[in-house]
Amino acid sequence: MALLSDHQHSSEMAFVFVLLLVLEGVSGATFTFVNKCDYTVWPGVLGKPDLGTTGFELSKGSSRSFQAPPGWSGRFWARTNCKFDDSGHGTCATGDCGSGGVACNGASASPPATLAEFTIDPAGSKDFYDVSLVDGYNLPMMVEANGGSGSCATTGCAADLIRRCPSELKADGGDACKSACDAFGKPEYCCNGDFGSPSTCRPSMYSEIFKSVCPKAYSYAYDDKTSTFTCAGADYTITFCPSSSPSLKSASIGVDAQQSVEQAAVATSSWIANLATSHSTSLHPSISLLLLLPLILIVSFS
Structure with missing residues (x-):
């Protein structure tokens, strides 16, 4: 009976919390995906609660938006050079999630892949977001906060890192750049084992190459200070292959x-x-x- 009572109490508290969010006007965030690449991409989605999709097709020059509820946390990436048949079965050359289809169904990207990561605050306070190259790089990506308050900086990596990729990090086919962890599997690159803390895992020569080209993006696991950004009450635009003015x-x-x-x-x-x-x-x-x-x-x- 005590267990039943506790469960009922928890359910009531959860209902009250959701009701308060609705009454206070906390609506989460709208994610808008824009494809400025010269080719079709297939964004992948991994996160909770459900956004209504785990993967979709985004043709050249098109955009698509999804509403994320308060408390949503997850990641986005773009799959490239995908080949799907009429029934939606197939694979992608980069960023493939291994599902065998357009929907990723709870699976994440196979490295190397450029990632955009978000945590939407359930109370409408600070959201946290970043663009990560920790799992490697497969295309340029930028994240822009719209209509929020706070620092709300634009972040990402607009550079062509494949052209700058050291030969030993190039993925098979040459259409992506691996992380040093993925390429060599050494603890000092993967920040695990004896190197599993901020004090023992330091930037490598490889991560420094990524950081020098894309200073706002995560280059290794503990690259938090210059790579995590916050904003309150914003919507977010994720742009694949953003255009950039020549320097x-x-x-x-x-x-x-x-x-x-x-x-x-x-x-x-x-x-x-x-x-x-x-x-x-x-x-x-x-x-x-x-x-x-x-x-x-x-x-x-x-």
Whole structure:
């Protein structure tokens, strides 16, 4: 009888809580997905309570919105190069959730995939959100808060990290960039085992490459201080392949020169990362560094 009484009391309290939210006008948040890629993507959804979808098709130039209830928590990502038959069965080249269909049905993305993560406050106070590269990267993504109060910063990664991806992190097919954890499985990259705390797991040379290009996105598991954002009472727009204005630097030196600088930066960063993980060239480090000095100077002063 005591157990029954406790259950009834819990149910009554839950009902009262929901009623209070309704009376106070707490309505959660609207998520709007916008596809600015030159191709169709298939967003995946993992979270609770149910948004009414766990995966859908989003053609080039289109958008779609969903209402999230107060207290919703979960993640979004985009699947690319998907092939589904007329019955909706198929797979995707990146971000596949393993469900064998358009709906992910409670499964998350297979790395590498760019993730957008949210927790909507049940009382209408601070929402928490971020864009994460901890599981790797498969396309540019930006998150923008609309109509909220607080810092409400735009975050994400608009850069083409596949072009900047070190060769040892490139996924099969070359259409995604792995995290160092996914590529090597070492505890120091995965922040587990003896490296399972903020004091023992530090940024790696690989995560620093991601961070330098996308400073607002999570680059490793404990990258909280510069990568988690808050906003109260906002709606959110998640844009895949957001357009970005060319920087003054690229406009002044020309496209071809900019590409050469970027290629030099990738080569230099990859070599330094390899050196840190004992995969470097057979030359003595000091000699190799001297040989690469012109590349480093190009990147530093361009």
